[in-house]
Amino acid sequence: xSQSKATVAFLCAIPLAMLSACSHxxxxxxxxxxxxxxxxxxxxxxxxxxxxxxxxxxxYVHELEETIEELEDFGQYKSHEIGKLVKEILLPDFEIxxxxxxxxxxxxxxxxxxxxxxxxNSCHKSTGHGFIVIEHNGxxxxxxxxxK
Ligand code: HEC
Numbered sequence: 001x002s003q004s005k006a007t008v009a010f011l012c013a014i015p016l017a018m019l020s021a022c023s024h025x026x027x028x029x030x031x032x033x034x035x036x037x038x039x040x041x042x043x044x045x046x047x048x049x050x051x052x053x054x055x056x057x058x059x060y061v062h063e064l065e066e067t068i069e070e071l072e073d074f075g076q077y078k079s080h081e082i083g084k085l086v087k088e089i090l091l092p093d094f095e096i097x098x099x100x101x102x103x104x105x106x107x108x109x110x111x112x113x114x115x116x117x118x119x120x121n122s123c124h125k126s127t128g129h130g131f132i133v134i135e136h137n138g139x140x141x142x143x144x145x146x147x148k
Contacts, residue, residue, distance in 0.1 A: 031077050037067045039134065042117070044146075046136050049101065049113050053148035057101045057109070068094055080127045089126065093119040 041063045048057035068090060074082040093116045100112040113136075120134040140146060 031074065031082065034067060034071055034074070038064065038071075038120070041067065042120070042134070043137060044142070045097075045101075046113055047138070047140055047142075047146040049106075049109050050138060051146045051148060052106050053146055054101060055148070056146060061098050061101050064094065065098065077127070085123050085126060089123045090116075090119050 041060050045057055045060040045064060048060055068086060071086045072083045072091075074086070076082065093112070097109075097112040097116045100109045104112070117134050117136060121130075121132075124130050124132045124134075
């Protein structure tokens with residue numbers, strides 16, 4: 001093959017590779033993005049709860065709720081029914097967290113927040129991702145204050 005023909009063949013292969021990457025994106029990549037979002041809002045919720053800043057914690061709990069609602073409609077990932085697992089494993093602990101952030105004492109809020117983290121890890125175990133271990137991180141890497 002001449003060099004220019006080889007170049008053309010190479011360039012034509014790129015859009016094909018991109019197409020297959022795009023068709024992949026709707027399924028598995030969609031789930032991992034929502035997981036990152038959960039982790040992000042969980043981190044901010046934890047910082048706000050620790051600072052006993054109810055108003056801010058309430059804001060992030062609401063963001064978590066929206067992400068959880070998206071996940072409830074997610075459908076299947078490999079052999080796992082994501083929506084069903086979210087409703088069974090994550091939602092009950094989320095509802096307790098939501099209630100405690102609205103009206104609970106700091107100790108009860110902290111307990112509910114840690115129980116919620118446990119439910120993340122239960123689902124990771126149930127879906128063969130037990131190696132993804134979520135834990136509280138008290139560092140604040142954000143250009144944001146969490147104090148009330
Ligand atoms: C329905 C079960 C389920 C629940 C509930 C769940 N996860 Fe996941 N999580 C998964 C699966 C499955 C993957 C792997 C996705 C993939 O391979 O694309 C994953 C991957 C992740 C990742 C890796 C992606 C990244 O950005 O590093 C993080 C972080 C994560 N989850 C955080 C959380 C947090 C935080 C919670 C709780 C608030 C949570 N997950 C609740 C099933 C779940």
